[in-house]
Amino acid sequence: MIRSSGARRVAAACPRSTSRRQTGDVSPPEHRELVVIGGGPAGAATAIRAAARGVAVTVFEKGLPGRDKICGDGLTPRAVRALDDLGVDLHDAHRIDGLRMRANRTVRQMDWPGIDPFPAHGAVWPRRQLDLRLMELAEKAGAELRWGEAADPVLEGDRVVGVRVGDRTVTADLVVLAAGAPGAAARLLGAERDPDEPFGLAIRTYAESPRHAERHLEACLTLTDEAGVAVPGYGWIFPAGDGTVNIGVGALSTMKGFKRLNLNRLQESYRALVGEDWQLGPDLERPRAWRLPMSTVRRHGPGWVAIGDAAGLVNPMNGEGIDYGLESGMLVADLFVDHPVATVPVRYDAEIGARFDQFLRTGRRFSFLIGHPWILRSGLRFAVGTQQVAELTLQVMGNLVDGATPGAGGRVMRLADRSLAAADPLLRRTRATA
Numbered sequence: 001m002i003r004s005s006g007a008r009r010v011a012a013a014c015p016r017s018t019s020r021r022q023t024g025d026v027s028p029p030e031h032r033e034l035v036v037i038g039g040g041p042a043g044a045a046t047a048i049r050a051a052a053r054g055v056a057v058t059v060f061e062k063g064l065p066g067r068d069k070i071c072g073d074g075l076t077p078r079a080v081r082a083l084d085d086l087g088v089d090l091h092d093a094h095r096i097d098g099l100r101m102r103a104n105r106t107v108r109q110m111d112w113p114g115i116d117p118f119p120a121h122g123a124v125w126p127r128r129q130l131d132l133r134l135m136e137l138a139e140k141a142g143a144e145l146r147w148g149e150a151a152d153p154v155l156e157g158d159r160v161v162g163v164r165v166g167d168r169t170v171t172a173d174l175v176v177l178a179a180g181a182p183g184a185a186a187r188l189l190g191a192e193r194d195p196d197e198p199f200g201l202a203i204r205t206y207a208e209s210p211r212h213a214e215r216h217l218e219a220c221l222t223l224t225d226e227a228g229v230a231v232p233g234y235g236w237i238f239p240a241g242d243g244t245v246n247i248g249v250g251a252l253s254t255m256k257g258f259k260r261l262n263l264n265r266l267q268e269s270y271r272a273l274v275g276e277d278w279q280l281g282p283d284l285e286r287p288r289a290w291r292l293p294m295s296t297v298r299r300h301g302p303g304w305v306a307i308g309d310a311a312g313l314v315n316p317m318n319g320e321g322i323d324y325g326l327e328s329g330m331l332v333a334d335l336f337v338d339h340p341v342a343t344v345p346v347r348y349d350a351e352i353g354a355r356f357d358q359f360l361r362t363g364r365r366f367s368f369l370i371g372h373p374w375i376l377r378s379g380l381r382f383a384v385g386t387q388q389v390a391e392l393t394l395q396v397m398g399n400l401v402d403g404a405t406p407g408a409g410g411r412v413m414r415l416a417d418r419s420l421a422a423a424d425p426l427l428r429r430t431r432a433t434a
């Protein structure tokens with residue numbers, strides 16, 4: 001275990017300690033104001049912001065420094081803005097100017113639109129580097145990092161009072177669950193995925209390519225499974241600017257036959273489609289898959305909140321989750337500093353809901369819709385039919401516009417929110433079965 005301690009204030013005493021009888025502790029529990037379980041973008045963002053504002057915060061990350069996360073490594077303008085807000089310098093990331101969409105023979109290349117308040121560029125930043133940089137910044141701001149230590153919430157009744165680390169307890173005024181796609185800790189808190197809502201699965205690897213320095217992401221929207229069924233999802237090549245590209249595919253659970261979908265084969269067929277164009281070298285590692293959580297039953301309770309993937313905050317329209325982790329992480333830290341701690345979980349739930357719920361709900365309804373292959377096919381023809389519509393599609397899918405945005409983007413969002421809400425019961429009744 002590597003342990004570093006740069007915190008401004010480390011309280012040794014515990015005002016609300018868990019009893020020795022309950023925990024089996026042999027030493028008195030440590031106490032921190034804020035404890036974060038998980039050092040991905042969400043947990044690190046909480047720690048950076050909280051520590052910078054003088055909070056005694058500890059992050060438990062069960063991986064070691066430089067741990068990898070299965071990801072496309074793509075940062076939208078929304079994510080770039082969030083990183084900017086956190087004071088993260090993006091010089092080491094590969095700058096991206098836009099997206100090229102492929103749908104059968106149609107190819108549309110768009111630049112990021114630069115709609116206020118988002119910049120007109122994104123980035124690709126391999127997660128080994130991005131996540132390490134964020135944790136370094138957290139430590140620099142004064143957070144205590146505990147690498148290699150798994151932490152689980154400790155409950156007294158329905159209240160989370162701290163975390164269990166090995167045979168010790170660390171108590172906290174607030175515990176932030178930032179442990180990624182729901183697992184054991186989420187089950188304990190009742191923060192699991194809502195079984196009625198969709199989720200995604202995606203797989204990726206890296207390969208060398210002479211086109212690694214290109215400034216546009218590429219996405220192929222017309223994937224089909226082995227039976228020729230249209231897959232709601234996309235294949236991507238994200239140039240990393242370091243000699244390599246990130247290549248992967250993702251699919252939504254709303255498609256018929258999802259349980260039988262073989263992601264490895266889908267990845268192979270996508271690779272075969274684009275391999276020559278990109279002059280791809282052999283895979284640099286075995287392709288690995290992971291979940292994209294798009295809902296949770298609960299994201300707060302007494303003494304705790306969930307952020308990022310642990311709160312199901314992934315954009316169903318493009319699979320993006322880094323930004324949502326950063327934004328939810330910063331929000332928790334600010335609420336913790338600005339309000340009485342007992343009110344933070346409820347406030348957080350309300351504020352994160354006001355920011356994202358409408359969009360994420362619309363996205364999930366949209367994913368039910370495109371689970372039907374014939375709707376997906378005709379929708380795609382429309383989405384890439386003209387350059388103007390393709391540009392609007394990019395704005396909507398990247399969550400760069402909302403109903404209040406002036407112009408066509410705002411109008412499309414208002415229409416989508418209203419019509420998909422009205423169609424919700426029908427969409428659920430007629431959903432394709434996995």
Ligand SMILES: Cc1cc2nc3c(=O)[nH]c(=O)nc-3n(C[C@H](O)[C@H](O)[C@H](O)COP(=O)(O)OP(=O)(O)OC[C@H]3O[C@@H](n4cnc5c(N)ncnc54)[C@H](O)[C@@H]3O)c2cc1C
Pocket residue numbers: 037038039040041042043060061062063067069070071072073074075079149150151152178179180181185201202203204248289290291292307308309310314319320321322323325
């Ligand atoms: C194949 C794939 C491609 C993707 N591509 C993109 C993309 O291009 N752009 C994008 O924005 N999003 C993408 N995503 C989604 C993105 O990876 C996640 O949304 C993002 O990582 C969420 O950040 P997080 O901090 O919430 O969780 P994570 O990044 O999963 O971090 C959680 C951390 O918690 C740690 N942890 C878990 N349990 C414990 C414990 N008990 N104690 C201590 N530590 C613990 C884990 O080790 C991990 O480091 C992709 C996802 C997949 C699967």
